[in-house]
Amino acid sequence: MSSEPIEKHPIPDGFANAHITPESYRRLYDESISDPDGFWGREGKRLDWITPYTKVKNTDFTFGDVSIKWFEDGELNVAANCVDRHLATRADQTAIIFEPDDPKAEAQHITYAQLSENVNRLANVLKDLGVKKGDRVVIYLPMIPEAAYAMLACARLGAIHSIVFAGFSPDALASRVIDCGAKLVITADTAPRGGRRTGLKSNADIALAQTGPEVKCLVVRHTGDDVAWNDDRDIDMKALMAKASTDCPPEPMNAEDTLFILYTSGSTGKPKGVVHTTGGYLVFAAITHQYVFDYHDGDVFWCTADVGWVTGHSYIIYGPLANGATTLMFEGVPTWPDAGRFWDVCDKHKVTQFYTAPTAIRALMGKGPEFVDGHDLSSLRLLGSVGEPINPEAWNWYNEHVGKGRCPIVDTWWQTETGGHLITPLPGAIETKAGSATLPFFGVKPEVLEPETAKVVAGNPAEGVLCIADSWPGQMRTVWGDHQRFMETYFQQYPGYYFTGDGCRRDEDGYYWITGRVDDVINVSGHRMGTAEVESALVAHDKVAEAAVVGYPHSLKGQGIYAYVTLMNGIEPTEELRSELEKWVRNEIGPIAKPDLIQWAPGMPKTRSGKIMRRILRKIAENDYGSLGDISTLAEPEVVDDLIANRMNRG
Numbered sequence: 134m135s136s137e138p139i140e141k142h143p144i145p146d147g148f149a150n151a152h153i154t155p156e157s158y159r160r161l162y163d164e165s166i167s168d169p170d171g172f173w174g175r176e177g178k179r180l181d182w183i184t185p186y187t188k189v190k191n192t193d194f195t196f197g198d199v200s201i202k203w204f205e206d207g208e209l210n211v212a213a214n215c216v217d218r219h220l221a222t223r224a225d226q227t228a229i230i231f232e233p234d235d236p237k238a239e240a241q242h243i244t245y246a247q248l249s250e251n252v253n254r255l256a257n258v259l260k261d262l263g264v265k266k267g268d269r270v271v272i273y274l275p276m277i278p279e280a281a282y283a284m285l286a287c288a289r290l291g292a293i294h295s296i297v298f299a300g301f302s303p304d305a306l307a308s309r310v311i312d313c314g315a316k317l318v319i320t321a322d323t324a325p326r327g328g329r330r331t332g333l334k335s336n337a338d339i340a341l342a343q344t345g346p347e348v349k350c351l352v353v354r355h356t357g358d359d360v361a362w363n364d365d366r367d368i369d370m371k372a373l374m375a376k377a378s379t380d381c382p383p384e385p386m387n388a389e390d391t392l393f394i395l396y397t398s399g400s401t402g403k404p405k406g407v408v409h410t411t412g413g414y415l416v417f418a419a420i421t422h423q424y425v426f427d428y429h430d431g432d433v434f435w436c437t438a439d440v441g442w443v444t445g446h447s448y449i450i451y452g453p454l455a456n457g458a459t460t461l462m463f464e465g466v467p468t469w470p471d472a473g474r475f476w477d478v479c480d481k482h483k484v485t486q487f488y489t490a491p492t493a494i495r496a497l498m499g500k501g502p503e504f505v506d507g508h509d510l511s512s513l514r515l516l517g518s519v520g521e522p523i524n525p526e527a528w529n530w531y532n533e534h535v536g537k538g539r540c541p542i543v544d545t546w547w548q549t550e551t552g553g554h555l556i557t558p559l560p561g562a563i564e565t566k567a568g569s570a571t572l573p574f575f576g577v578k579p580e581v582l583e584p585e586t587a588k589v590v591a592g593n594p595a596e597g598v599l600c601i602a603d604s605w606p607g608q609m610r611t612v613w614g615d616h617q618r619f620m621e622t623y624f625q626q627y628p629g630y631y632f633t634g635d636g637c638r639r640d641e642d643g644y645y646w647i648t649g650r651v652d653d654v655i656n657v658s659g660h661r662m663g664t665a666e667v668e669s670a671l672v673a674h675d676k677v678a679e680a681a682v683v684g685y686p687h688s689l690k691g692q693g694i695y696a697y698v699t700l701m702n703g704i705e706p707t708e709e710l711r712s713e714l715e716k717w718v719r720n721e722i723g724p725i726a727k728p729d730l731i732q733w734a735p736g737m738p739k740t741r742s743g744k745i746m747r748r749i750l751r752k753i754a755e756n757d758y759g760s761l762g763d764i765s766t767l768a769e770p771e772v773v774d775d776l777i778a779n780r781m782n783r784g
């Protein structure tokens with residue numbers, strides 16, 4: 134990083150009446166840290182409680198005893214908070230705008246009254262199928278309103294949903310269904326995206342063949358495409374909804390009952406089921422949605438994420454609907470029919486807050502500003518970014534061409550585990566710097582630690598690993614079925630802290646700059662991928678002896694996937710085998726896991742004890758082999774010369 138001072142962007146005109154001002158940010162932040170019970174005790178009242186809580190925070194980060202409870206004696210229902218309580222005042226207000234993949238197809242405006250009707254009907258359908266409080270339901274759907282109905286219908290009954298991103302393969306779907314013990318999978322016939330169709334039902338058929346006959350399949354006939362049908366297992370969702378009653382009483386849930394499980398990649402092993410509970414999660418999703426995006430009545434909020442990721446959970450569904458907002462669901466992709474689609478949708482629906490990922494901005498930037506310029510973007514008040522560090526070039530393009538220099542950009546740093554934003558600008562309170570997530574949200578106490586010694590780096594500037602010193606209501610509670618793994622992953626290495634897995638810098642102004650993962654997790658187009666997962670997919674192929682996967686800088690995706698592959702004795706490395714392996718990984722995990730570069734590695738750089746030295750592989754993949762550091766401890770230092778000579782990324 135250069136030491137040139139980075140320009141601060143002042144708070145734009147029009148944010149003088151924002152929910153949070155510079156003065157209230159400082160005052161409330163201080164209160165939230167010194168008196169979390171007072172601050173969150175008050176904020177918890179933004180929800181309707183069936184039984185009001187008398188306790189607010191009860192959390193312990195001690196390794197071995199980690200326990201996180203918020204509002205622990207309160208009872209509420211999340212669906213009642215996202216739907217029912219708005220009916221008195223907002224029955225005819227649009228809750229969800231659905232913009233289909235095909236720009237010529239008509240958009241739907243679903244009012245709160247219609248949302249209520251659909252959620253109640255579907256909850257009754259689920260109930261009739263035997264779904265009860267605490268049961269798990271896997272949702273494998275495209276970005277259609279039925280995904281929202283399904284989430285909220287589960288929440289209404291107290292069933293736990295686990296959404297599997299529709300881009301994941303049948304194997305990935307099956308392993309999640311099995312891990313969480315779901316009794317039902319909700320899917321659709323086919324999913325249109327960018328004018329093409331993915332067979333979701335056919336994927337579910339393959340997955341369900343692996344899970345056993347007790348798992349039922351509820352199918353949304355969305356496109357009407359022909360699909361195979363198993364009468365013993367498959368159920369037509371819309372047909373049953375049409376006959377179901379529109380009244381299904383909400384189940385009272387304890388604040389610490391599980392709302393959902395969402396699988397995410399870590400540095401080792403299989404993806405883990407991140408558990409979020411009802412009360413604290415919803416309070417945190419709602420407050421961050423309101424303050425970070427400065428949401429006001431009448432706004433039209435658009436988060437372009439997929440509901441298969443946590444961003445979609447918190448900022449398409451739960452946060453906005455808890456706030457009685459109008460939220461837009463988009464089924465399509467940014468570049469089809471052309472690179473103007475996002476701006477076309479913003480213009481058409483008069484979007485006021487637009488929230489997307491740097492990878493999308495870079496892709497659109499590459500197509501040229503002419504795709505933005507033809508659209509009327511005067512409705513936009515605020516822009517957001519999430520998923521990976523945003524490079525200043527993309528930030529400036531977003532600011533200039535989309536925001537026309539008028540809209541603050543909130544670069545929100547958070548994780549599946551955090552439930553909502555932890556470090557982020559507040560548009561009326563915090564001046565921004567291109568590429569910095571700026572300052573902590575209320576109740577969040579970041580610390581920079583020395584990676585080796587676990588000592589807190591005090592003062593500014595500081596550099597090290599990013600940890601959080603105390604709990605916030607949206608924090609994950611455990612790993613589904615494996616509390617030990619939860620404690621080991623997040624609380625063991627830096628005792629007393631939640632370890633984020635990210636590195637960071639804090640500058641002279643106390644602003645945080647996330648520098649990326651310090652573990653074996655890579656971030657491909659804002660999607661999190663464990664290198665170990667891709668490796669185990671590769672070695673599952675019978676021609677592969679060994680595989681090592683690292684990330685490397687990629688101009689569009691942020692990071693690309695670089696795989697070093699050692700083939701079995703006697704197997705010839707060919708172009709056909711390369712594409713076979715690419716296809717293999719797509720099938721094992723999903724298209725997002727396909728290696729961008731595969732290098733044939735006759736040998737891996739290993740220590741004498743046999744450990745692969747990933748540091749060296751990372752440097753070669755980064756095309757930065759001039760600074761490999763000490764390789765004298767390698768068992769066979771000469772393999773490094775071969776790897777350098779045959780490196781794939783010469784960019």
Ligand code: WT7
Nearest residue numbers: 444519520521522544545546547548549647661
């Ligand atoms: C990882 C979490 C949280 C929703 C999307 C991703 C990276 C996320 C930012 C940002 C720099 C970011 C981090 C984090 N990340 N947002 N604004 N600036 N890095 O959720 O899949 O759980 O990934 O994404 O590395 O640890 P996720």
